[in-house]
Amino acid sequence: MRFLLLISVFFTFSFSNILDFNSIQSSFKQTITNEEGKQIHYEGSFYALKEEKALWIYNKPISKKMYFNANKVVIIEPELEQAIITTLKNTPNIANILKNAKEIAPFTYETNFDDITYTIYTKQEQIQKIEYKDKLDNKVVIEFLNQSINGYLDASLFEVVIPQEFDIITQ
Numbered sequence: 001m002r003f004l005l006l007i008s009v010f011f012t013f014s015f016s017n018i019l020d021f022n023s024i025q026s027s028f029k030q031t032i033t034n035e036e037g038k039q040i041h042y043e044g045s046f047y048a049l050k051e052e053k054a055l056w057i058y059n060k061p062i063s064k065k066m067y068f069n070a071n072k073v074v075i076i077e078p079e080l081e082q083a084i085i086t087t088l089k090n091t092p093n094i095a096n097i098l099k100n101a102k103e104i105a106p107f108t109y110e111t112n113f114d115d116i117t118y119t120i121y122t123k124q125e126q127i128q129k130i131e132y133k134d135k136l137d138n139k140v141v142i143e144f145l146n147q148s149i150n151g152y153l154d155a156s157l158f159e160v161v162i163p164q165e166f167d168i169i170t171q
Contacts, residue, residue: 033138042058044058044060052068063077085170128144
């Protein structure tokens, strides 16, 4: 009986995709490098649920929140006192990117969305970083730090609250 249990656990871990998750919580560092080599660095927190919900909270150098659900994105920009509402056809949802990624080498996954190839690097069963070139030919690298996989995330975290005084821009 113990032997069957050990084999079952082994096969579950051997064949499961480490990008298949119920929830992810992490801090992140994002670096964008243009063709001339100039860089801009962002830092913040990232939360995602398997149900195609994600939240990026940018803290540095500006404050911004990006809420993703199955079919839309809402970007709250406090410094500009505005909220931008757009569809996912304009902005990828990381939950879908991770879900659709295929292993191309040990610890390396790849997926495509809207003619952009995303390469995902993993380490010790966690996402280490995502790299891609955006449509403006900028190299984007997102590093994930202090990650927690499959922990509890309250659904209210993903509820969008747009302050009444903010302008709303629909794209």
